[in-house]
Amino acid sequence: MNPLHRRHFLKTGVAASVASAAPVLTAALAPATAQAASPASTPPAQPTSEKPPKVTQILARYLVNARYExxxxxxxxxxxxxxxNWVGVAVGGSREDPVKRSVAALGPFSGPPQASLLGRTDRFDIMNAAFINGVSSHIFDYDDTHLKTIIHPAGPVVSAILAFSEYQPVSGKDFLNALVLGVETECRIGNAVYPNHYDVGWHITxxxxxxxxxxxxxxLMGLTEQQMVWALGLAASQPVGLRESFGSMNKSFNPGRAAANGLFAALLAARDYTSSDGMIEAKRGWANTISTKQDYREITEGLGQHYESTLNTYKPFACGIVxxxxxxxxxxxxxxxxxxPDMIESVDLKVHPLVLELTGKKTPQIGLEGKFSIYHSVAVAIIDGAAGEKQYSDSVVRDPQTIALRDKVTATVVPSIRPEQVDMTITLKDGRKLHKFIEHAIGSLEVPMSDQQLEIKFADLAAGILPREQxxxxxxxxxxxxxxxSAAAIAKAAVPPRGN
Incomplete structure (x- = not known):
């Protein structure tokens, strides 16, 4: 199978549309960034025998100097x-079984009630709140997606910093700056090792x-440059998530655990808990240990000039992006x-190889498995004209009408089809053939969801959990x-009235 590469998700020239702005780096940052060439003069990749730049330190210096302004x-x-989008999906997932089980399992061991669980009246310590909100936000596979890497950026980052903002006062501007910097960090590091890292089985989120x-x-903690280096190093020691977990509760565990682990790392670093200064790039560091590809320029070049967050996308459908x-x-x-459904004789799809690798479950038995079944997803799309979280319930997956139509769907791998494309032919019982070729689906960079569509999605997810006015x-x-x-107002506004 041809490995999925970020170029498959982006048309030539998309990078040229990425936002540019004056660098945020101060004079103190200049010596570090001088080691990274500009995109226009990028040298050939360094031979692996050469010592890589001090990636961890360059990134840390950027982070501590980057300003909201x-x-x-x-x-x-x-x-x-x-x-x-993150708040909507986190509220929407708050009453699902993985959250209920997490609350029951961790409640007896939680510390002080420092932070809210969105969509619930429970309060936990910030570490466990970060974990549970991270789980809640990923349950429906409805969260944001950085298509170059298939990272879901908000789940780990926002789950942690929103919990922290209830513990220590954080302004909205500082909160948004931290959110952007967190997304930038995880996506740039993902770019450096993708697709090799993902292909061997790691859950890159x-x-x-x-x-x-x-x-x-x-x-948000105001770490010094050295402390930020240590925080990144301690984060490097805590990779979590394997693709084998897809289709089970374990998948939503991964962004939740990444939220708690990253917060854990920053809290320790704030108390001068040390790490290696080169944990990302060292010979026995993170990148060399978990991937056969390391392109450190993806991490260091253009810091403060172009932003990966402008490449973030939002899902109109509650399932795997492919x-x-x-x-x-x-x-x-x-x-x-x-x-x-009664009009249809067959549905034939031509797809990229990755589609069947990730979503080839022919006979899903539960809703979570349905999210990784292209057969189920096409069936419910035809029956309901939708593929939201309701279409991935256990009852819908087992519904006889859904199963009957699902069994009429076939998918054939065609290497010339890109991951973001599909070629569909529906044959009707009266002999007519209906054809549709999708170049870019709704929710992609080329066909983005509007603000209004995001609000409709949000309201649908939160319905029944929060009152309409809330x-x-x-x-x-x-x-x-x-x-x-205070950014804590977001969390407080997401807590339902008692009795809801």
Whole structure:
């Protein structure tokens, strides 16, 4: 199988649309960044025998000097959209079984009630709150996605810094700056090792998310450059997540654990708990240990000039990103032709090899498995015209009508099809053939979800958990994060009234 490479997700030239702005680096940062060439003069990759640049120190220096005032307007806006989407999915997942089990398991051992669980009235210590909110935000596989790496950036980062903001006062501007820096850190580190790291079986949201969390939390704690180096080093010692967990509760465990682990690293570093100064790039450090590819330029080049957060995307469908083109095609054909299941003879898909590797479960038995079944996803898209969290319940996966249509779906690997594409043909019982080719699905960089679509998604997720008026107020609080005196207002606004 051809490995999935980030280039498959982006058209040539997308990088040129990434936001540019004046560097945020101060004079103190200049010596470190001089080691990283500009994109226009990038030298050939260094032979592995040569000593790599001091990546951990370069990144740490950038993080401690980066200011909110230097964030370009489009970067701030995407950070706010990332926050809104995360709050919606975290509230939406708050009553699901993995959260209930986490609350029951950890409640007897939790420390002081320092932080909220979104969508619930429970309060936990910040470490356990970060973990449980991280689990909640990933349960539906409905969270944000950095398509270059398939990292879900917000889960680890926001889960940790929102919990911390309830423990120590944090302004909305500082909160947003930390969020952006956390996303930047985890995605740049992911770029450096992707796709090799992912292909061998690591769940990259967990393994890289811990760095983003340590960076964001460390920024809010005011770590020195040396302490930030240690925080990144301690994060490197805690990679979590394997792709074998996909389809089970363990998958949402991974971003939750990355949130808690990164916060753990920053808290220790703040007390001068030391680590190696080169834990990312050293011969026996993180990158060389967990990947056969290490491109350190992805981490160090263009810091403060271009931002990975502008490449973040938001899911319109509650399942693995590689299924989205097929769902988009199915819904379009359904709506254009007023299709009902009884009209259909067969559904034939041409897909990229990765689609079946990740989502080839032909006969899912539970909702979580349905999220990794392109067959189930196409069936519900045709039946309901949707693929939200309701379409991935245990009852829908076992519904006879869903199963009957699912059995009519076939998927054939065609190497020329890119991961973000699908070629669908629906044959009707009357002999007609309906065809749809999707180049870029809704929710991609090329066809992004609008603010209004994000609000509709948010309201649907929170319905039944929060009152309608509270849902609207919570969305406004997220949109206005930059003006909040205290970011803790977001968490407080997401707690339901007693009895809900």
């Amino acid at each position: 230097d964030l370009p307007a489009n970067v701030r806006r995407e950070g706010v959209r990332t926050l809104l 967990g393994t890289c998310g811990v760095f983003g969390t340590a960076a964001a939390a460390g920024k 299924i989205h083109p097929a769902i988009d095609a199915a819904i379009q054909l359904r709506n254009e032709n007023h299709l009902t 849902i609207q107020a919570l969305m406004q609080t997220c949109w206005q994060v930059e003006s909040l005196p």
